[in-house]
Amino acid sequence: MxxxxxxxxxxxxxxxxxxxxxxxxxxxxxxxxxxxxxxxIGANRAYVRIPFTKVRLIWLGxxxxxxxxxxxxxxxxxxPKTYDRFAYAIAPWVVFTPVLLVFAVxxxxxxxxxxxxxxxxxxxxxxxxxxxxxxxxxxxxxxxxVVFAFGGLTIIGAMLAGWSSSNKFSMxxxxxxxxxxxxxxxxMGLTVLGxxxxxxxxxxxxxxxxxxxxxxxxxxxxxxxxxxxAAVLFMTAAIAENKRIPFxxxxxxxxxxxxxxxxxxxxxxxxxxxxxxIEIAIIGALFTTLFLGGYNLPFMSDGGFTLPGxxxxxxxxxxxxxxxxxxxxxxxxxxxxxxxxxxxxxxRFRYDQLLKFAWKFMFPLALANLVVTAIVVWAVRT
Amino acid sequence: MTWWERAYLFEILRGLGITGGIFIRNMWxxxxxxxxxxxxxxxxxxxxxxxxxxxxxxxxxxxxxGRPQCIACNLCATICPAKVIEIEAAFDPEDAVHPKYPxxxxxxxxxxxxxxxCVEACPEDAIRMVKxxxxxxxxxxxxxxxxxxxxxxxxxQSDVAKPYPPGPVRKPxxxxx
Numbered sequence: 440m441x442x443x444x445x446x447x448x449x450x451x452x453x454x455x456x457x458x459x460x461x462x463x464x465x466x467x468x469x470x471x472x473x474x475x476x477x478x479x480i481g482a483n484r485a486y487v488r489i490p491f492t493k494v495r496l497i498w499l500g501x502x503x504x505x506x507x508x509x510x511x512x513x514x515x516x517x518x519p520k521t522y523d524r525f526a527y528a529i530a531p532w533v534v535f536t537p538v539l540l541v542f543a544v545x546x547x548x549x550x551x552x553x554x555x556x557x558x559x560x561x562x563x564x565x566x567x568x569x570x571x572x573x574x575x576x577x578x579x580x581x582x583x584x585v586v587f588a589f590g591g592l593t594i595i596g597a598m599l600a601g602w603s604s605s606n607k608f609s610m611x612x613x614x615x616x617x618x619x620x621x622x623x624x625x626x627m628g629l630t631v632l633g634x635x636x637x638x639x640x641x642x643x644x645x646x647x648x649x650x651x652x653x654x655x656x657x658x659x660x661x662x663x664x665x666x667x668x669a670a671v672l673f674m675t676a677a678i679a680e681n682k683r684i685p686f687x688x689x690x691x692x693x694x695x696x697x698x699x700x701x702x703x704x705x706x707x708x709x710x711x712x713x714x715x716x717i718e719i720a721i722i723g724a725l726f727t728t729l730f731l732g733g734y735n736l737p738f739m740s741d742g743g744f745t746l747p748g749x750x751x752x753x754x755x756x757x758x759x760x761x762x763x764x765x766x767x768x769x770x771x772x773x774x775x776x777x778x779x780x781x782x783x784x785x786x787r788f789r790y791d792q793l794l795k796f797a798w799k800f801m802f803p804l805a806l807a808n809l810v811v812t813a814i815v816v817w818a819v820r821t
Numbered sequence: 822m823t824w825w826e827r828a829y830l831f832e833i834l835r836g837l838g839i840t841g842g843i844f845i846r847n848m849w850x851x852x853x854x855x856x857x858x859x860x861x862x863x864x865x866x867x868x869x870x871x872x873x874x875x876x877x878x879x880x881x882x883x884x885x886x887g888r889p890q891c892i893a894c895n896l897c898a899t900i901c902p903a904k905v906i907e908i909e910a911a912f913d914p915e916d917a918v919h920p921k922y923p924x925x926x927x928x929x930x931x932x933x934x935x936x937x938x939c940v941e942a943c944p945e946d947a948i949r950m951v952k953x954x955x956x957x958x959x960x961x962x963x964x965x966x967x968x969x970x971x972x973x974x975x976x977x978q979s980d981v982a983k984p985y986p987p988g989p990v991r992k993p994x995x996x997x998x
Contacts, residue, residue, distance in 0.1 A: 477849070478842045480860040671830065784840040785833065800829070 442567050446553065454542050457768070461720035462713050463504040465775060466663050470503065471775060473783045511709035519604060520703045531703065531710035534596030536590035540713045544582045545724045548574030548734050548764040552600040568763040574764065575644050582643040583635065586629055586725065590680065594620045597689065601729040602700035612698025615790060616682060616689035622797040629805035630669040630676065630733060633812040634662050634729055647733030659737035668808045670730040672801055677722040677770055678778060681715060683787040714743045723774035731770050734763040795813035844993040864958040876935045879928055880975035882947055889973060890947035895937035897948055905929040906939060926972060930957055931965040938974065956973040
C-alpha cells in the first residue's frame with residue numbers, strides 16, 4: 440500500500456510538473472513559432488543574469504514566459520464593483536482546475552515494474568515485490584467520460600466569469616463561449632465514439648495499448664489510420680473547445696476587448712491564460728493518446744520493437760519506460776506545434792458561421808462517421 | 822465557390838501547407854546557422870539597405886578646416902515644426918569672414934519627425950540628412966539629444982558648398998531689363 444502511495448505521488452508530481460512546464464514553454468513556443476512563420480526573429484530580450492556576474496542567460500528568449508508570470512503577479516489586482524464577488528473570485532479556478540485534472544486519466548507511458556527497475560537494489564526491489572503500475576495516474580474505467588466531464592466544467596468557469604464581471608463585453612463573451620463550447624463538445628464526443636466502438640473501451644490506457652499493434656502488415660495500428668476522418672473532426676472541435684483562432688469568438692479582441700475575462704487583471708487573468716495554454720497541451724495529449732498511438736513508437740510495445748519483417752528487438756525495461764515517456768512528450772509537443780500553426784494561419788470565423796459550421800457541417804459528418812464505423816465494425820465482427 | 826473550396830478542409834490544408842512550409846524553410850535556415858528572418862536584431866544589428874534618399878539622421882557639413890558651415894542663423898530652428906533644434910550662437914572676432922558660429926547645436930530626436938524642412942530652410946547648406954539612422958536606443962531620455970560633436974562626424978572635404986575662406990565675391994550678372 441505504501442508502495443502504491445510512493446509511486447502515485449511520483450506520478451502526480453510528474454504530471455503536474457509536465458503540465459506546468461508545458462504551460463510556460465508553450466507561451467515561448469507560440470511566440471517563436473509565430474515569429475519564424477512570419478519571417479521575424481521573435482521575442483529574445485528577456486534574460487536571467489547569474490547573480491554577481493555579468494553572464495546573461497538569454498537562451499533564445501526562453502525566459503519571456505517567466506517574465507510574463509512575474510509581471511502578472513506584480514500587477515494590481517483590480518476588482519470591479521460586482522454584485523457577485525464570490526463567483527468573480529472563483530471563476531478562474533473553476534476554469535483552471537479541471538484542465539489539470541483531465542491529465543489524470545491520460546496514460547503518459549507504458550507499464551512500470553519497479554522491481555525490474557530497481558534490480559541493483561535488492562532490498563527496494565523486494566519491497567515493491569511483483570507490483571506493476573501502468574504510467575497513468577488514475578486507471579478509471581470511465582477514462583474518456585472523465586475527460587469530457589471535466590472539459591464540461593470549464594464552460595461553467597467561463598460563464599461564471601462573464602456573468603459576475605457585470606460588464607456587457609464579458610457577458611457577451613461568456614454567452615458566446617457557452618454556446619460554442621457546448622456545440623463543439625458534442626462534436627468532440629461524437630467523433631470519439633467511433634474510436635470507442637472500435638476499441639470497445641473508454642479506458643484511455645486500453646486504447647493506447649491497443650494501438651501498439653500493426654495494421655495491414657506495415658502501418659502502425661494508430662487511431663489515425665482507423666479513423667482519419669474522426670481525427671480531423673476531433674482536432675477541429677478541440678481547437679474550438681479551447682477557443683483558439685479560428686474559433687476565438689469568445690475573446691475576439693476587436694469586438695469584445697477580451698471577452699469573458701475583460702474585467703480580470705493580474706494573476707486571475709494569468710490563470711485564464713495559463714489554463715488556455717495548458718489546455719493546448721491537454722488537447723495534444725488527448726489527440727496523441729486517441730489517434731497517434733499514445734506513448735508507442737511505430738511497431739513498439741512494452742517489450743521492445745517488433746518490426747514488420749518479424750524481427751524482434753528486445754529492450755531493457757528501464758530503456759522502454761524512458762523511451763515511451765519521451766515519445767509521448769515529443770508527440771504532444773508536435774501536436775501543440777500543429778495547433779499553433781493553425782492559430783497563426785487561419786482567420787477568425789463570424790459567429791453565425793461558427794455555429795453553422797458546428798451544427799450543419801461537422802455534426803452530420805461526425806454522425807455519418809459514427810454510423811459507417813459502427814456498420815463496418817459490426818460486419819467485421821460477425 | 823466550387824465544392825472543393827466549400828469543403829473547407831482542402832483549402833485550409835493548402836493554407837497550412839504554405840505557412841508550415843515557410844516555418845520549415847526558416848527553421849532550416851536557423852538550424853544551419855544562417856539567418857531565417859527578414860527583420861534585423863536592432864540595435865545590435867542595423868540594416869544596410871536603407872534607401873539612398875532615406876532621411877535617417879542629420880549631419881552638419883564642415884568647412885575645409887573642420888569648422889561647422891553653420892552660421893547660427895536659427896532658420897532651421899524657426900521652421901522646425903516639432904521645435905527640436907536648439908542653437909546657441911557665439912561670436913568669434915578672430916574670424917572676420919565668419920564671425921558667428923554655433924557654440925551649441927542640439928537636436929532632440931525624441932521629438933524630431935524627420936521631415937527635412939531644416940535642410941530646405943538652411944541658406945548655407947550647413948545641415949543635411951543622411952540615410953543612416955542615429956544610434957538612438959537608450960535607457961534615458963537625455964540620451965536622445967544629439968550634440969554638435971555627434972552631428973559633425975560627417976566630413977566630406979570635397980563636397981562643401983562654400984569654400985573657406987571664400988573667394989572674391991562675384992557680382993550677380995545684371996539682368997537685361
